[in-house]
Amino acid sequence: MLKRMFAAPDPGRTRLRFAARAVLGIGLAVVVCGLAGHSLVGAVTGGLAALLALFTVTDTTVRGQALTTALLPAVGLPVLAAAAQLHDHPVARGLTFLAVVGAGVYARRWGPRGHSLGVFAFMTFFVAQFLHATPGQLPELYAAVLLSVLCAAAVRFGLWCYERRLPPAPVVAPPDGAGLARVTTRQAIQATAGAAFALVVGQLVSEERWYWAVGATWWIFVNTTSRGETLVRGFRRLLGTVIGIGLGLLVAVPLQGAAVPSVVLAAVCVFGIFYTAAVSYTWMMLCVTLLAELLYGLLGVLEPALLALRLAETGVGALGALLAVLFVLPVTTHTITDAWIRRALRSVHACTAEAAARLAGDPAADPARRVAELEQLLGRVRLSVAPLVHPLNPLLSRKSRARRVSALLDECAREIRGLVAVAADPEASHDARLAAACWRVQAAVEALTGDGADRTPEPAPSQAAAEPAALAHLHGLERALAELAAPLRTPAGSSLVNT
Template identity: 75%
Template sequence: MLKRVFVAPDPGRVRLRFASRAVLGIGLAVALCGLVGHSLVAAITGGLAALLALFTVTDPTVRGQAVTTALLPVAGLPVLAVAAVLHDQPLARDLIFLAVMGAGVYARRWGPRGHALGVFAFMMFFAAQFLHTVPGQLPELYAAVALSLCASSTVRFGLWCYERRLPLPAQPAPPEVRGRLRVTTRQAVQATLGGAFALGIGQVLSDERWYWAVGATWWVFVNTTSRGETLVRGFRRVLGTVIGIVSGFAVAIPLDGAAVPTALVVAIGVFGIFYTAAVSYSWMMFFVTVMAGMLYGALGVLDAALLWLRVAETAVGALGAVLAVLLVLPVTTHAITDAWIQKALRCVHACTAEAADRLAGSTLADPAPRVAELEMLLGRVRLSLAPLVHPLSPLPARKARARQVIALLDDCVREVRGLASIAADPDASHDARLSAACSRVEAAVEALTAPEGPRGFHLPELPGVAVDPALAHLHGLERALAGLVSPLSHAPRAAATNA
């Protein structure tokens, strides 16, 4: 499984650059904290700030990323101060922690910037629990966060700003399901109640390390929109943590906080977190757990009992998230999946229309951004369908349909990508038959996204081989859309699910 993660496709080596830049940026931040004489606690806080800035800030433009990074201290430092002041007031501390959790999830309605600021605020409160922060430490921690953000920003926006050559498409907004509260409102309520459960049970397990349970609930909710996605993500979080704990026994405990090997393993952990995040949540959690174990070793508090407590707290946090999505304002996997598929299909049509206009001679039409958006939407469809294609899924018929949908949408992306590539050629000719083919694609998308389902849609007979390359891609696209009729006709529609 690990081999599959590290040989997964990496177009443009974006994941490799992402991970390598993270190691450089975070390493520089921690090194500078050490050079100016900050304590280990401050260096860890600064390193966490740099990690969050490089990991969570995903605005589609470099300018937007810079603005969001500059706003991180505005969101996080007041929360850090509140957490430190409430260190000895458990009831007030717990209530504020849950409030920060709910507000952080709710902030996702403002897109990537709201998401990044919400995560940073939550993790500052979490870090205060992890490091037992008290008010007297705040000046040093503030200085460490500011220095680390400057260091990581120097790497991100100065030394290694690959986004200027490889612009990132905007993250697709979660689809709104009819008859429900807004996604961010629903998830804020779920996360707060799930966090309350995790906090209570977590404190029964440990009155010192209970925050791991709340943190597990928080991260299970990130990038999930249905109960099925949350179930799978909770399972993967526990799995990754258990594997990481086993490695902790083999690596973290024997090293016992030795400076040089600890720094090396932490650097490997940072690389692994960033490199695997897009392809495997379990392996990302493995690297997070190994890194956390090394930090506990550096702080001099690591032992076998602590590692097993980490597993128990993580399981409690995952259970809190699962109970919340099952019992509080639940949204089915089918409803969310249907909404994501419809967004992807509409994007297919938009890509095709842009490419056809470009081939017709329009200088304003550009299908490339639409293709990037379509690839991201396909990633969301895969995430939404993950519960159905999971090896432990007890529904073989639905699993087969889900796999068929993924394969056919893959075909759509491939054909659209090829069509866009041809359209980018200034010497490409416009075949009159392209207009008719584009009209058929539009009709197919309208049929597939109709509230009553795609029944009654039939693909006209097409020639076996199209001489014109653009027309060949359009015919391939038509065949893929026609193939979607059967699996989507048998799937429950969102409207029916919400009735």
């Protein structure tokens, strides 16, 4: 796990900048709240609001990110008011929390903006429980949220807007349908059912910290689509929480809420959350758990028994998510995996066609954006096959095939990147053989996705010693697509996982 964390690629040091900017933005928000005379509760609320504003907003353009950031308080403040007003009404509070869960997940159907607003709404209600917010505290909490979102925006769009220097990467929506066939609809129902289980059982475990169980269920559903993805994420959340609690016993508890070291370690945890989020959910949860422990230390309530309770509530939340994805409108792994693989293969063809058009002299062709889309799709493929390649998966043949498919898709991506790099060279010229090779790539993709004739892709011609670089990449791409036919199909023509 350590090797994966520190050896993971970070093109353009994007993750490093993402994490460093988060520490700057959240630190500025906390300082501004302190200068405004807010209490510790207000400062914590502001810091968490800034964290969410910097972490959850993922629109494809800077303008879109700015609009979503501006909308966060419009969603969060009414939810914060409801949570505070219902503080002493457990039944109404619980039902309202479940409604926020369902609406927050359902909002994903509207893309990255819906996802961001849904997460912010949920976390606003959660933070109100975390801090035991009451109606009398609302003016201060409103001000803290507004100031902190403004500080986060000032850093993100003013002091450190590195997105302007990067091509916008499209956010890929999950495979969709209509009615109950729509993934977001099914997930909204699943998440609400799982959260209801977590709420009831969590209150039996602790009437004061029950919301931890609901929070665990919610975050297990974030950025997952299929049953398998959700189960793997639940396992990783539990593992990260266990390790984080162990580290908290060694670090956070001995500090006893000492301000300076706790704040410094909290900043380290914030950096870790942002730096590890794209690489390891287990590491991210370790950082989240330790951050929560440090905050409880600052609030003066941290003790070993509280950490044991957090572990128990996390287990309840994970169990709620497990039961929901298994028995409530399950979204099977093979359905989602097949859909993502098909979309990735179609993206391979689109990248090839765009690069070929650029080589042919079309100035409007933009293969770089197509490559960004392909990278997003391959990330989703890796996430969807994670349950199949997990060490605990006993189905060895399925695991082997899933690994082979992932490796060959990565090989396709490498050849595409090479092709696009050649196409970007102004001196690169069109070769008459490119059209034939592109046609073969299209035919291979159609054969694999079922969009054309149902036939096995033919192997690419052997590489000639003096063939142009673009043609060499196309031949490499053809070979990878031809090799994909075997692991993607069984003799009966079934899918990767439906064996």
